[in-house]
Amino acid sequence: MSTQRKYWGWGYEDHKIDAKALKKTISFLCQALNVENKIAQHPLPIEEIELREPRFQLNNTISMICSHDRYDRLSHTYGKSTSDIVKGLRGEFPNPPDYVAFPKSESDLQKLITFAEENTLSLIPYGGGSSVVGGVEPTKSTRYKGTISVDMKHFDQLLEVDETSRCARFQAGVYGPALDAALKPYNLTLRHFPQSYEFSTLGGWIATRAGGHYATLYTHIDDLLESVRIVTPKGISETRRLPGSGAGPSEERIVLGSEGIFGFITEAWVRLQDSPKYKTTTTLLFKKYEDAVNATRKIAQSGLFPSNCRLVDSLESFSMGLGDGNSSVLLLGFESASCPVNDKLNQAISLCDEFNPKQIQDKDQQTSEDANSWKQSFLQAPYLRDELLQMHILAETFETAITWDKFDAFNKRIKSEVQKCILDTCGSGFITCRFTHVYPDGPAPYYTVVAKTEAGKEIEQWQKIKDVASNIIIEMGATITHHHAVGKDHRPYYEQQRSPFLTNILTASKDRLDPKGILNPGVLISERDE
């Protein structure tokens, strides 16, 4: 298999979707939307794409670590949102980075910072490039003479393991699979599996507050980060390795979610776990969605902390061939490295008794297939989106978190208004919901929109739907993002959500740490000249 990644979309160039469930999903969607099950749009050969010449010259100090190779520049022009993929498929790359840097040391980063400050350039800290919110795109501001995208891929080493405290120090450019491979000899795992896992980096996870795959407890990178090292225009800082501290506001929590506007994350100590030895899962089917939500809430508030507690609504279950296709499906699982977990599962199930769910037994073939399908689907889903877009089917998601008291009204309104917008805008399509994470005080619902698109209008069509959803999110007290970050795309909504207190903190800190505003302009906070 080629290890060359697509310049225009997710993952490797010649990857073929092999998850059975996803193939079923494609067939189902094509039939439901009356679209031919065949790739209709292919990307241009890379040499045919129009590409602007670099707008400035490098100096000798940094030219050795910078590339103006066509593939490098094209593949660093966009993240991986629907509009990114569509533009990529169309061959539209009007605002590429002028160069892509591949620094190998903190000293390289400092040289890039100096050069950018002296020449009024913007620098984009680039991890795996999996942003779906415009987090790695060059600024369009004319204030800057150009942009260098700074790919951290050479910062890929495991530097130190502390087996006693179960922690490891990694360079921040390490990708998910390489991180786990490096830990394998120690029988330890970070146990952090965002959907982007294969093509995202530790530094990217930290900068964007990545959510892991697990439903409760230690799943967000926020909780797994012990200390962090960052190169800013004002120097290099490293926070102290501490299991806990009450000394001032948490330093790590300010780096977490900073999306590259303060500096480059170069290293981190992360908290590891023993690999789970005990696992158990089950599937519960509920006739009424309301019952399923209440049961899920009871489990979320029980202190049992399931590793999986994924409530999938009936339409999404149906479209994925999960359960009986007619019920809301709760995928429930427990894991532990030290103790059997069957009792926990039984306790969780008994909390649902009053809602009388149908349990599909553990050993039932259906369930193991469900569980396997789910895992395959989870990691291959981003490939699916590319392929569907090539068939002119929009398959995009938005996600949030909201307290339990507001969820019912919120969910009904989102589903009804987004469904209406889908029909008005696209003619056919639907919206579904699952919970990715559950907290004692609320769920993190994850919505999938599938719709037939009109060639040439995909971006505007999706934007209309996304705007309807985003406005409801802000209006009804949810968050504009639970684990996809803010970037440039969510910023107008984030600015309504963010308190004036934090706006003052972020802008004052930005002025102090990056006085020339060279780092990732337009992300998270407004650019100087806006």
Add this chain to the structure above:
Amino acid sequence: MSTQRKYWGWGYEDHKIDAKALKKTISFLCQALNVENKIAQHPLPIEEIELREPRFQLNNTISMICSHDRYDRLSHTYGKSTSDIVKGLRGEFPNPPDYVAFPKSESDLQKLITFAEENTLSLIPYGGGSSVVGGVEPTKSTRYKGTISVDMKHFDQLLEVDETSRCARFQAGVYGPALDAALKPYNLTLRHFPQSYEFSTLGGWIATRAGGHYATLYTHIDDLLESVRIVTPKGISETRRLPGSGAGPSEERIVLGSEGIFGFITEAWVRLQDSPKYKTTTTLLFKKYEDAVNATRKIAQSGLFPSNCRLVDSLESFSMGLGDGNSSVLLLGFESASCPVNDKLNQAISLCDEFNPKQIQDKDQQTSEDANSWKQSFLQAPYLRDELLQMHILAETFETAITWDKFDAFNKRIKSEVQKCILDTCGSGFITCRFTHVYPDGPAPYYTVVAKTEAGKEIEQWQKIKDVASNIIIEMGATITHHHAVGKDHRPYYEQQRSPFLTNILTASKDRLDPKGILNPGVLISERDE
């Protein structure tokens, strides 16, 4: 019983220590240090204390909410550290606040801010006044014409309960017992019990990142805070109620630990829990401390999350009459509101098998007495310190957190160098250790120093010991405080611990939010003219 609190020390004026264990402790200490078991020093009658006149006049707008009553000013001059108590007992109050304000509304706070800005005064956000780090003391800087201590006690209401999400909105001046009493009708609890519980407030807990009584998981106020409201010189902000969010750096985590330098915390939504129904405890005795530490670490890394996991070293156990007086004692407990916890206890115990501890059975009289003694002692300990100081016995603590890999060397060095300093400085005394909290990556050790002091030299004697400990803490990679905050006293060490990154964030944010520097000057970061 009087509800008048001591102007010079902890709690109510006529409180008598009634915990049997503490009485035993007093006898033991007097004997061990060869000190007479009798109060030797009494506070002065309040009217005999020399008190400077207020250095400025109030205007009509705020005079109605301000007091210059002798008791109010004296009782707001200090926090509750050893040096605070000693100065109080001596009747030394050279730098009292000029007034104490008792605002009733956010508008009152804004009037105070305006008055302070116009007249170059400092304002001290004052919760319960339980700071042991100089967090509520007036500045000595001549830059200010005076100080108003702003007591938040009228902000004491429960405003809203969301039973579905199990959250409540409180005004931030509410004290621990009042907060729990207000929640009782809902069968909900915050389950946050810092040792200061009786005389500290929700707003104080947030400002100082209070640690709760429980050993693992949701015990710190950091994790229990859902949203917060703050009045700053630049306006009022309220963060959004969210169970989780990935939109930018966490707003709450910047308020947490800000120690009043950015504004007054006026309200907060907190995450509640059902009251535990299932509880079980046991006591394990280990002959070797090293074994006890390793066993505790295994439990901390097991994912079992005990509510109590308090490893008490043999000397502290002996001085408290715990266990057999000759072993390290691990007090282990589990609690749950939804499920039996006996299995968890058994699993935790079996993790210790290889170290062959002696278990004192649950139903053994000794243990229940131990558990009760412990609770009584825990809440009454601050009273004990006052009484011992009145007998010229120093009984003070310092605390930290450190990763497991470093703990052994750290603990040995701290114990040996502090013990040496105690003997050099005081002639007789000792140091003991217990863990207050345990994390997968390290413990939070809490050290108690007991020593005979010389009348008139108590402060200098303690300061020498504290400096030895603080220097080792900083040098060996621990934190200057795990749950006592920074204040003015820890600041010189905190400045060595804090990364330049956070220094820039804090000072830039301070300049932006409080440009005249009126809020709690000298706490956390240096004053303008330093």
